[in-house]
Structures are given as structure tokens and as C-alpha cells.
Amino acid sequence: MVLLAGGVGGARMAEGLVRVLPEGALTVIANIGDDDTFYGLLVCPDIDTITYTLSDRIDRGQGWGVANDTVNGLNVLRDLGAPVWMKLGDADFGLHIWRNWRMSQGASLSEVTEECAARFGVKARILPATDDPLRTKLITEKGLLDFQNWFVGERCQPAVREIRYVGAEAAAASAAALTAIKDADLIVFAPSNPLLSLEPILSVRALRETVAASRAPRIGVSPLIGGKAVKGPLDKLLADLGQPAGAAGVAARYKGLIDGFLVDSGDVNDIVAIEADGVKVHATDILMRDPVGAERLARELLGFAAGLGVAE
Amino acid sequence: MVLLAGGVGGARMAEGLVRVLPEGALTVIANIGDDDTFYGLLVCPDIDTITYTLSDRIDRGQGWGVANDTVNGLNVLRDLGAPVWMKLGDADFGLHIWRNWRMSQGASLSEVTEECAARFGVKARILPATDDPLRTKLITEKGLLDFQNWFVGERCQPAVREIRYVGAEAAAASAAALTAIKDADLIVFAPSNPLLSLEPILSVRALRETVAASRAPRIGVSPLIGGKAVKGPLDKLLADLGQPAGAAGVAARYKGLIDGFLVDSGDVNDIVAIEADGVKVHATDILMRDPVGAERLARELLGFAAGLGVAE
Numbered sequence: 221m222v223l224l225a226g227g228v229g230g231a232r233m234a235e236g237l238v239r240v241l242p243e244g245a246l247t248v249i250a251n252i253g254d255d256d257t258f259y260g261l262l263v264c265p266d267i268d269t270i271t272y273t274l275s276d277r278i279d280r281g282q283g284w285g286v287a288n289d290t291v292n293g294l295n296v297l298r299d300l301g302a303p304v305w306m307k308l309g310d311a312d313f314g315l316h317i318w319r320n321w322r323m324s325q326g327a328s329l330s331e332v333t334e335e336c337a338a339r340f341g342v343k344a345r346i347l348p349a350t351d352d353p354l355r356t357k358l359i360t361e362k363g364l365l366d367f368q369n370w371f372v373g374e375r376c377q378p379a380v381r382e383i384r385y386v387g388a389e390a391a392a393a394s395a396a397a398l399t400a401i402k403d404a405d406l407i408v409f410a411p412s413n414p415l416l417s418l419e420p421i422l423s424v425r426a427l428r429e430t431v432a433a434s435r436a437p438r439i440g441v442s443p444l445i446g447g448k449a450v451k452g453p454l455d456k457l458l459a460d461l462g463q464p465a466g467a468a469g470v471a472a473r474y475k476g477l478i479d480g481f482l483v484d485s486g487d488v489n490d491i492v493a494i495e496a497d498g499v500k501v502h503a504t505d506i507l508m509r510d511p512v513g514a515e516r517l518a519r520e521l522l523g524f525a526a527g528l529g530v531a532e
Numbered sequence: 533m534v535l536l537a538g539g540v541g542g543a544r545m546a547e548g549l550v551r552v553l554p555e556g557a558l559t560v561i562a563n564i565g566d567d568d569t570f571y572g573l574l575v576c577p578d579i580d581t582i583t584y585t586l587s588d589r590i591d592r593g594q595g596w597g598v599a600n601d602t603v604n605g606l607n608v609l610r611d612l613g614a615p616v617w618m619k620l621g622d623a624d625f626g627l628h629i630w631r632n633w634r635m636s637q638g639a640s641l642s643e644v645t646e647e648c649a650a651r652f653g654v655k656a657r658i659l660p661a662t663d664d665p666l667r668t669k670l671i672t673e674k675g676l677l678d679f680q681n682w683f684v685g686e687r688c689q690p691a692v693r694e695i696r697y698v699g700a701e702a703a704a705a706s707a708a709a710l711t712a713i714k715d716a717d718l719i720v721f722a723p724s725n726p727l728l729s730l731e732p733i734l735s736v737r738a739l740r741e742t743v744a745a746s747r748a749p750r751i752g753v754s755p756l757i758g759g760k761a762v763k764g765p766l767d768k769l770l771a772d773l774g775q776p777a778g779a780a781g782v783a784a785r786y787k788g789l790i791d792g793f794l795v796d797s798g799d800v801n802d803i804v805a806i807e808a809d810g811v812k813v814h815a816t817d818i819l820m821r822d823p824v825g826a827e828r829l830a831r832e833l834l835g836f837a838a839g840l841g842v843a844e
Binding site: 292 | 609622623636647
């Protein structure tokens with residue numbers, strides 16, 4: 221099965237699924253729209269959060285980065301006058317150095333991502349949506365900002381007027397990701413930010429078309445509970461952009477791409493609206509408080525999928 | 533004044549001189565023959581040892597690297613299957629990342645070396661011998677080895693048959709280094725390995741010719757006491773190559789380039805031989821056990837230089 225995923229929420233969903241599925245059954249297709257280059261090193265926050273989570277290296281307190289990491293390298297960069305608003309730990313730098321080294325030798329982002337996951341003992345396949353550059357950029361009240369500049373550097377404060385996935389039209393889908401979607405017996409949209417995590421993936425035309433054409437059950441998980449984002453700026457962003465809010469607003473964005481949607485039991489109005497739109501709903505406690513909670517949600521999701529016609 | 537220097541011994545001599553001289557009076561011209569690239573990052577061990585020493589960041593126990601550094605990045609590189617025999621700490625990686633980033637933006641090695649020293653509060657000028665690639669390579673019983681591969685990777689074990697300074701003929705002297713030598717009122721050869729530290733510097737033709745033509749006193753300090761290297765493989769190397777041993781052997785290598793030589797008081801036969809060769813000798817305890825010892829030797833060196841005709 222395939223999981224389309226951003227960072228923290230996507231990683232948590234992946235962790236739940238890995239605990240339930242046979243080893244190797246899960247392929248995670250990760251957003252690369254929030255990748256950026258720091259000091260010449262390509263950093264892939266979503267891929268890394270998923271990889272660190274599934275290899276149990278993750279700093280569970282903050283949800284990203286490596287547990288017990290140090291910042292001696294970043295402190296030196298600060299002493300040398302470099303901007304250091306992106307919090308890159310020393311173990312994290314080890315991965316970024318390695319990735320850039322391998323890619324400078326000709327390896328693709330897909331290859332290094334899979335190689336890293338294998339070396340770290342990850343029991344799922346992790347693939348970038350594309351090996352080509354694709355960058356989420358935000359037109360804000362403070363002008364055009366790169367994603368990480370807005371997200372980390374500006375703490376999501378500047379109001380967003382428009383979001384662009386720069387490079388999407390020219391980007392070729394990762395061949396492995398495309399095959400994984402074609403062969404999938406289930407496609408899951410993680411409870412990630414649609415605007416910043418899943419739509420950058422779906423902005424790669426072949427990926428979107430292949431999801432749209434799939435006859436496997438396709439299930440989304442709401443990233444909003446009671447209209448609020450579990451983590452991140454989604455609710456604020458939808459308001460800034462004047463887009464439909466709540467779980468129903470998110471489900472509507474995926475129209476034609478999903479058959480079912482997991483919604484929090486308390487979001488009664490959203491459930492009615494989503495079902496009225498022809499999408500089946502499974503209502504439950506969708507908050508994944510820890511890996512055990514993620515496993516519970518994964519089991520419910522697979523049960524829901526089976527009811528929609530897939531044999532897991 | 534100018535100090536030609538390799539790594540640990542050169543850094544210690546520089547530290548002594550900085551404690552005695554007016555701020556900014558010392559220019560250290562550093563060997564770059566043992567530079568190498570790891571994971572795509574240029575590493576300059578001699579420049580870095582000098583910079584770390586003069587900024588008091590040095591790990592004084594081992595004489596190189598940053599005090600209290602961690603190795604989280606290197607551990608990740610090891611987990612990822614990369615060779616990790618070069619011990620690069622996390623703070624160290626911070627500098628290497630910064631240097632490569634600045635050089636990828638077009639800065640020269642001279643520029644980043646001076647910028648780093650300034651940021652770290654170093655009270656001397658540090659310059660690479662050249663901004664061009666110049667690499668010490670060793671023809672050994674195990675074949676041709678890059679310097680760090682032989683020095684760190686192979687722990688200096690393979691017997692050396694020949695040493696080559698690859699790139700030396702094409703390398704242009706650092707303009708700032710050349711000017712510093714021309715303007716120097718004193719030129720000191722640090723107690724560094726002549727074969728691996730100072731001769732790579734002197735293999736840049738313009739630097740050698742400018743030292744040879746200088747009318748300032750030029751003073752060497754023996755890296756050998758009782759025929760043994762204070763640190764490093766010099767005695768073994770001279771034996772492998774069938775070259776003249778001891779302090780006198782080293783002084784003879786600098787023939788035409790030095791006017792005076794500091795020798796350990798116990799090396800009586802060397803003193804006689806060096807003086808017979810027309811080079812003035814100052815015999816004393818030349819071992820620099822700590823910064824205070826280095827300062828004491830620096831004072832003696834400056835006194836000796838004054839006697840040779842320079843006013844410090």
C-alpha cells in the first residue's frame with residue numbers, strides 16, 4: 221500500500237501502519253516541496269522526519285530531528301556569522317553531508333533516500349515524489365518566501381496570499397513512486413497539511429493522474445480536529461487564503477482522489493458534508509498521541525479500507 | 533614577522549609567538565599539502581589546527597580538533613556505510629561546511645581562512661601557502677597514498693619510498709603570503725616536519741625564492757630532539773628515505789634558506805655540524821610542553837634573531 225505523506229503527521233501515520241502491516245508492505249511517498257539548501261547542503265525535512273521516525277531515531281518531544289542530538293556544528297556556523305535559524309543538529313548534519321556527497325557522485329534523491337532507509341533499518345520503502353527540484357514558495361504580506369524561511373525563519377507569521385509549487389510542471393514523477401501507486405491495493409492520504417505537504421506531491425501531474433485513475437480504495441485522514449490543526453499552521457493558512465475550513469474543507473480539496481475519509485467523531489457537521497459529497501466517512505478518535513495510538517488508528521483505517529473493498 | 537608552519541608543532545610555535553609579539557605582528561603561512569576532501573568537504577588539517585590553537589578552541593590533549601567535541605555526525609556517516617577513519621568532530625564539521633559553502637560562493641581559501649581567524653578572534657594572520665590545489669602524496673610499499681590516507685588511515689605504517697607535492701609546479705603562491713614574506717623583518721621555520729609540512733610550502737617556487745632572497749633573519753627550529761620527533765613520523769620517514777637524520781639533517785635541508793637554527797642543548801654533534809655548515813645555532817631546551825613553554829621559546833628565538841641583526 222501507498223501512503224502520501226508530509227512530515228510529522230505523515231511520519232506518525234507511517235509508524236502506525238508499519239506496526240500493523242507485513243514488513244515491506246508500506247511505501248511512503250514523501251513531499252519534497254519543503255526541501256531547501258543550507259550552506260550548500262540539500263536538506264529534506266519531510267523525508268528525514270519520516271526516516272528518523274521509522275528508524276526510531278526521532279526526537280519524539282519535538283517530532284523532528286534526532287533524539288539527543290547536539291548542535292556543535294551549528295554553533296560554529298553561528299560563530300562564523302552564518303544564518304542559523306534552521307535548527308540542524310550534528311547527527312542531522314551527518315545525514316545531509318552524506319546525502320550531498322552521494323548525490324554529487326551521481327546518485328538520485330530516490331536512491332539515497334532508499335539507501336538511507338535501508339541502512340537505518342526502516343521496515344518501509346520511502347520515496348520522494350520526484351527526483352527533480354520542486355519547491356513550495358509562499359507569496360505573503362512580506363513578499364515571496366521560500367517555505368522554510370516562512371515556516372521556521374518567520375514562524376508562519378506573515379499572512380499567505382498564494383502558494384506556488386515551483387518546478388512542479390517540469391518535474392517528472394519518481395518512477396518508483398509511480399509504480400508503487402499503480403500497484404497499490406490501498407492509497408492513504410496522511411493527516412498532513414494538504415496545502416504544504418500533499419498538494420506539492422499531487423502537483424506532479426503523473427502522480428495525481430495515477431492516483432485519480434487508481435481502482436484501489438483511496439482514503440484520507442483529516443489533519444483537523446474541531447477545525448484546528450493537530451500540529452502546524454493549516455487552520456491559519458486556510459483562513460488566510462479564504463479556503464473552506466475544517467475536515468470537510470480538506471476532504472473537498474481531494475475530490476475525485478479519495479473514496480473514504482477518516483474524521484474525528486466530534487466533527488459532526490463535517491461528517492455530514494463529506495458524506496453528502498459522495499465520500500464515505502469513518503468517524504473515530506483520529507488523534508495519534510503516540511505510536512500505540514498510531515497503530516490503533518492504522519488498524520481502524522485498514523478495517524475501513526476493507527469495507528470499501530480492499531483485502532489487506 | 534612570518535612563521536612557516538605545519539600542524540601541531542607549528543601551531544604551538546605560533547601560540548608562543550602570539551603571546552610575545554604585538555597583536556597582528558605575526559603572519560602564519562600554513563601548509564596545505566595535507567588537505568583532503570571528505571564526503572565532498574575540503575578539510576585543511578594544518579590551517580585548522582593553527583586556527584583552533586590560536587583561538588583556544590583546540591583539544592589540547594590530542595593537539596588537534598576542537599575541545600569537548602562530539603562525533604554524532606561521523607557516527608551517522610558510519611551508520612550510512614561511509615568510511616570514517618578520518619576523525620572529524622561535529623564542531624569541526626561546522627567549519628568544514630562553512631568553508632565549502634563560502635568557497636562554493638567564490639571565496640578563495642585565503643579569504644575563508646582569514647575570515648575564520650577573524651571571527652574566532654585569532655590575534656595573528658593565517659594564510660595558506662597557495663589557493664591552488666597542492667597535495668602531498670606518498671609512494672609507499674603499499675602503492676601511492678594520499679597523505680591523510682597514509683598518515684591517519686594507515687597510521688604512518690607503510691614504508692615511504694618517495695614524496696611528491698602534486699600540483700606544486702602549477703600552484704601560484706598566495707599573493708598575501710608572498711607580500712608577507714617580502715615585508716617580513718623575521719622569517720621563522722616552525723619545528724614542523726620538513727618533508728610533510730614545510731617543504732610542501734617551499735615547493736611553491738615563488739615562496740621559496742622569496743624566502744631565499746630575503747635579507748631578514750631566517751631562523752629554523754629543530755623538530756627533532758636526540759634524533760627523535762617530538763610528535764609525528766619524521767624520524768621514521770627520514771630513515772625510510774635514507775635521508776640525513778637528526779637536527780643537523782633537518783638544518784641541511786634548509787640550506788640557503790636559513791641563517792640560524794634552534795637546536796636542543798643535548799644535540800651536541802648536531803650543533804657542531806650545523807655551525808660547520810655556516811648556520812648560527814642557539815642551543816636551548818626546545819621542547820614546548822605547554823603555552824608557557826612555547827612563550828619562553830618564542831622569547832629566546834626573538835632574542836637570538838635580534839643578535840642576528842633584526843630589531844623586534
